[in-house]
Amino acid sequence: MKNNIILAGGKIVDPVTGYFGPANVFISDGKIEKVEKRKKDKITGRNVIKLDGKIVCPGFIDMHVHLREPGDEDKETIISGSEAAAAGGFTSIACMPNTRPPLDNAGAIEYVNNRALMAPVKVYPVGALTVGQKGETLTEMMEMSACGAVAFSDDGSGVQNNDLMRRALEYSRTCGTPIISHCEYSDLAASGVMHEGFISSKLGMKGISAVAEELMVMREIMLASLTQARVHIAHVSTAGSVDLIRKAKRAKVPVTAEATPHHFTLTDDLIQSFDTNLKVNPPLRTKKDIDAVIKGLADGAIDCIASDHAPHSIEDKELEFDYAPFGLIGLETTLGMVITRLINKKIISWVEAVERMSTAPARILDIPGGTLNEGEPADITVIDPDLEWTVNPDNFKSLSRNTPFAGWKLKGKAVMTIVDANIVYSTI
Numbered sequence: 001m002k003n004n005i006i007l008a009g010g011k012i013v014d015p016v017t018g019y020f021g022p023a024n025v026f027i028s029d030g031k032i033e034k035v036e037k038r039k040k041d042k043i044t045g046r047n048v049i050k051l052d053g054k055i056v057c058p059g060f061i062d063m064h065v066h067l068r069e070p071g072d073e074d075k076e077t078i079i080s081g082s083e084a085a086a087a088g089g090f091t092s093i094a095c096m097p098n099t100r101p102p103l104d105n106a107g108a109i110e111y112v113n114n115r116a117l118m119a120p121v122k123v124y125p126v127g128a129l130t131v132g133q134k135g136e137t138l139t140e141m142m143e144m145s146a147c148g149a150v151a152f153s154d155d156g157s158g159v160q161n162n163d164l165m166r167r168a169l170e171y172s173r174t175c176g177t178p179i180i181s182h183c184e185y186s187d188l189a190a191s192g193v194m195h196e197g198f199i200s201s202k203l204g205m206k207g208i209s210a211v212a213e214e215l216m217v218m219r220e221i222m223l224a225s226l227t228q229a230r231v232h233i234a235h236v237s238t239a240g241s242v243d244l245i246r247k248a249k250r251a252k253v254p255v256t257a258e259a260t261p262h263h264f265t266l267t268d269d270l271i272q273s274f275d276t277n278l279k280v281n282p283p284l285r286t287k288k289d290i291d292a293v294i295k296g297l298a299d300g301a302i303d304c305i306a307s308d309h310a311p312h313s314i315e316d317k318e319l320e321f322d323y324a325p326f327g328l329i330g331l332e333t334t335l336g337m338v339i340t341r342l343i344n345k346k347i348i349s350w351v352e353a354v355e356r357m358s359t360a361p362a363r364i365l366d367i368p369g370g371t372l373n374e375g376e377p378a379d380i381t382v383i384d385p386d387l388e389w390t391v392n393p394d395n396f397k398s399l400s401r402n403t404p405f406a407g408w409k410l411k412g413k414a415v416m417t418i419v420d421a422n423i424v425y426s427t428i
């Protein structure tokens, strides 16, 4: 653990200035003291960390993570999830409220804050939108916001009642926090287990139509326009949703959106393997949807990349496809997927990737980070862009193993994660 350090020899990515090139980063008193574009003379000294060939970025922020504490600590705890985050290059995470019991009151938010004091990364709780996440009565959003809830959400399911969502948006505007919406009308989703389409018909499985998501995306856009409150669309999965969000942004509606690595890489035809690690909500869609999500990430219709890290036990995932829970883990694979599938394929640049994984989530949640500006907290991710590795769930810090990416060969990995100038993860 060091407090005054110099990160020398790497290339920095600064989405705020658009700079991607050599620079040394000076850190003192837990903050970024200065970033100096490199001159010829090399810096030496005891507190110099040599990062030749590495990329140095503002710390990544995953704004969509499920920790299972309280309630299911065998799947993930606040500490284990934070360790997984640090290993994946994240310096901050926002945790969703669908724990048991849900984070639906100020005491629960304080509980997370207290547990997170020992966590290696910054943990920001998201408060539930409705009591018990039952979709009936709004929670005390003001109180939770005062205790540090950075957003509100009933993630795991959509808010079915339109008027309730309107009121929630009005309150959230007063709190100054966004609402994160899991867009899905449950009557249209009709207890489906995968995307409704050719493959679901072939397999005889119940499908979740694209319109179950898109209709609610449309509602959120209309309500955000009406209330001028900020709505953030979680895990966008369909081409139609991307189109709606792009058009809403052009019309200056205060809407933002995120996409996950699985929704920009995996298609529903993989479900013919019946691998329950592919069962996720919203479901994996078609090639056309993937292409639209990728285009949205490239042109900025989708603001950020989040993992939707959703840990489940092996016993739960070993059930038949119909009965297994939705969800897959992603904290330790997201960065590798972004580098391998987006940056190295020249779909987005390094500067754009860091904007989507750091600057945008910081802006949406209004939390520190996302920049290497002088005086900002020294939350930094160091990446080896050339490191080739194979995803092996046995090496995960997460307590769960439910990844569909096991065995995938990826290029690029976080090799050092620094939070408030403390090195919380390093393989250097």
Ligand code: DOR
Binding pocket: 066, 098, 155, 156, 157, 182, 279, 280, 281, 282, 310, 311, 325, 326, 327, 328
């Ligand atoms: O697949 C999912 N799993 N989607 C969600 O929205 C919730 C998550 C979970 O909590 O397991």
